[in-house]
Amino acid sequence: MPVPKRKMSRSKTRSRRSQWKTTAAALAACPQC
Incomplete structure (x- = not known):
């Protein structure tokens, strides 16, 4: 096993x-803005 x-x-x-x-949150927020 590794x-x-x-x-x-x-x-x-x-x-x-x-x-x-943080990156995930930013990606999720951008389209809604």
Whole structure:
């Protein structure tokens, strides 16, 4: 099974998720405006 060998830092994972969420929100909001 593909398992991460090293535990990713919390900040790294959080920054990735937050960015993805914001982009998704922006994409959703733009067509309605």
